[in-house]
Amino acid sequence: MLLIKCPYCEDERPELEFRNAGEAHLVRANPIVDQSDDDFAAFLYFRQNPKGLQFERWRHIHGCGRFFNAVRDSVSDKFLTVYKAGEPKPNVEQLVTRGTTPAEAVVESPAPRTPRTKKAEA
Amino acid sequence: MVETIQATRLHPLQSGRTGPAAVSVTLADNATRVSLRARPDAVAALSKALGLALPTKPKSTAVNGSRAALWLGPDEWLIIDDGESNLVADLAKAKVLHSAVDVSHRNVGIIVSGKGAEGVVNGGCPQDLSERAFPVGAASRTVLGKIEVVLWRTAENTFRVECWRSFSPYAFAFLQVSARDIWV
Numbered sequence: 001m002l003l004i005k006c007p008y009c010e011d012e013r014p015e016l017e018f019r020n021a022g023e024a025h026l027v028r029a030n031p032i033v034d035q036s037d038d039d040f041a042a043f044l045y046f047r048q049n050p051k052g053l054q055f056e057r058w059r060h061i062h063g064c065g066r067f068f069n070a071v072r073d074s075v076s077d078k079f080l081t082v083y084k085a086g087e088p089k090p091n092v093e094q095l096v097t098r099g100t101t102p103a104e105a106v107v108e109s110p111a112p113r114t115p116r117t118k119k120a121e122a
Numbered sequence: 123m124v125e126t127i128q129a130t131r132l133h134p135l136q137s138g139r140t141g142p143a144a145v146s147v148t149l150a151d152n153a154t155r156v157s158l159r160a161r162p163d164a165v166a167a168l169s170k171a172l173g174l175a176l177p178t179k180p181k182s183t184a185v186n187g188s189r190a191a192l193w194l195g196p197d198e199w200l201i202i203d204d205g206e207s208n209l210v211a212d213l214a215k216a217k218v219l220h221s222a223v224d225v226s227h228r229n230v231g232i233i234v235s236g237k238g239a240e241g242v243v244n245g246g247c248p249q250d251l252s253e254r255a256f257p258v259g260a261a262s263r264t265v266l267g268k269i270e271v272v273l274w275r276t277a278e279n280t281f282r283v284e285c286w287r288s289f290s291p292y293a294f295a296f297l298q299v300s301a302r303d304i305w306v
């Protein structure tokens with residue numbers, strides 16, 4: 001079982017107390033009516049799902065109940081760091097060079113979000 | 123020589139102690155319970171109204187007489203009082219923004235007590251319950267088997283398990299079976 005550190009409980013807890021809540025740092029456009037349909041579809045539906053390090057929201061649902069963010073390697077499942085909701089993205093390169101991640105971990109710079117449905121239609 | 127213990131077959135509906143189990147699983151007395159939510163700036167006034175210092179450290183509790191406050195989250199506490207005092211009326215005296223919901227009948231308390239109680243709870247709870255990680259006075263919302271519970275260590279070998287009313291037959295049976303399996 002994974003042990004996940006909750007930044008609010010300041011404690012490592014078993015993964016059964018947590019629930020993954022998808023990709024982190026998605027920003028809703030303001031005002032949202034000015035956004036094109038493609039951009040809105042990208043915001044609403046399309047996720048990076050990278051092989052390697054990703055920013056994720058987690059909820060300590062059977063603990064303190066709080067949402068927080070984490071950097072996790074989707075290959076090794078290793079958590080590099082966790083931080084409270086609303087805090088800025090941590091510097092991933094720095095975390096990696098500190099040697100806290102396995103060698104196979106790849107830092108992928110996020111690709112621009114493109115709606116995939118367009119390809120299918122073309 | 124390896125010591126072997128002959129297992130005996132038990133009926134699935136057989137409950138209670140059948141072996142030399144040292145851990146008892148009993149129902150806690152009825153109690154008044156309040157789910158309290160408040161921002162940090164209201165903690166001092168609420169503490170005064172309750173007559174105890176609301177804990178602000180994760181996994182901690184504060185006790186005064188029959189009344190206890192369990193830290194559940196950065197803005198959330200479970201207040202349990204099994205005495206005669208009027209918990210809700212006391213909280214109403216605090217003129218600061220807060221939410222206090224009487225959940226007395228939503229929860230059921232189960233007391234797991236005796237040498238090996240830690241192991242009995244660990245039969246369904248994945249948290250580290252060693253005294254280093256979960257000392258006397260520690261409390262936390264967590265899981266037991268397939269349900270959510272609030273766990274509170276009231277003494278070295280005593281835990282209070284608070285679960286929701288409709289989950290209580292499951293929790294009680296689970297803990298009894300777990301106690302049956304513990305050999306100290």
Ligand SMILES: [Zn+2]
Binds near residue numbers: 006009010064065066
């Ligand atoms: Zn937490």
